[in-house]
Amino acid sequence: MLSALTVGAAGMVIVVRNLLHALLFLILSFVGVAGLYITLSADFIAVVQVLIYAGAIAVLMIFSVMLTPLSDRDNAEGLLRLPALVLSGLVATGIAFVAIETDWQVTSESSFENTSVAIGEALLSPFVLPFEIASVLLVAAMIGAIVLVRED
Amino acid sequence: MDAPVLAASVALEDVLIVGGALFAIGLYITLAKRNAVAVLMGIELMLNAVNLTLIAFSRFVDFSRFGEGTRPIDGHVFVIFVITVAAAEAAVMLALVVAVYRHRQTIDIDRINVLRG
CATH class of the missing domain: 1.20.5 (Single alpha-helices involved in coiled-coils or other helix-helix interfaces)
Structure with a gap:
């Protein structure tokens, strides 16, 4: 659920045409990652993520989007569209293959607290x-x- | 505390696949977008994916196999440093974007080609 939210929001960053809307979806993705940190029992990192990414970096980006005029606010792709698609597809399938096929020796001890x-x-x-x-x-x-x- | 109940429902493979998908999306945005701010957004997404993977490994990997001196919390400290460097990098990159816009009146990185011979 949280994973779908995170990846979906990140995908919307690609699709959306307006740069400001893409930025808002990026913030949503950051918040989703913070939720994933909480499920991984990393409470301090989750708070830091919300403060720094969803707070500070997002505000910086909104500033820089606002400082450039409306005509530069599109979110189009450039010349490298096809090679980038191929490369990122290869990276995604490679990581997914390794993650599924490897025998991770997962610990059974409970998560840390504090x-x-x-x-x-x-x-x-x-x-x-x-x-x-x-x-x-x-x-x-x-x-x-x-x-x-x-x-x- | 209901945190252990939540944590028990997450598997390492799922988090790794989410991290890989985030990294691939960030890579595509970084390579394909023409707006400099969008490129920065892609870089931040990739850093987030790496942070997520680090946290997942520090939660799930059995560190007693690696002997003395390795603790699970070291992954969290690494993530703190990555976030620090990402914040510094975002500040410098956005200042660069503003400076480039002042000189060239554009932040389209396909049109910033002053070095072209």
Whole structure:
């Protein structure tokens, strides 16, 4: 049900002609992915997904769509339509084949609870260096975005 | 808590197939669309598919087979980092779109061909 919602909304992003409508379907797909995270007992990641993807990134995209005029708001395909269709079809069938045919040794133990505590401990003991590098990356991206759009 | 009941009804293969379908849709959008913002939407869809797959594996894979130092929560930490990088990338890409639009009056990536000889 959630999977159908997610994939269907993602497919509508391809089909819909208006870029703003495609963006709204993309947000719906993000929310569906957050629901899938909840069913996989990843509660903290689900909240982060709703906050960052369905919140921040969606607002950024709506801004950039609104900053370009109406004539540039179509959602047409370019020259690469057929090769892209073939390639993505191959990727989808390949992934589906591997997912079905492989013998995943699935654990039977129950899902974890309270993932936010474990994530916080993992971020601050074994993953300190990537954590700091990620914060430096965020600062660099923010300054870069400001410099790029500044009127001079 | 009804979360375990929900989680019991999901199989690993189903989540992997959903992730593969999302990735393929994102790949098609990235390659075929002409609008730069639509291309960015495709990239975000692909990142979402990868995140979904990581979460599914960290939920279902039996990590005791891999010895010391591997824990299921590491997949969640990876997803946190991917989301961070995706947010930074979206901010820079949208700033680029606005800057390109100011100079060229278009964001159609088939018409942004200044480097063509």
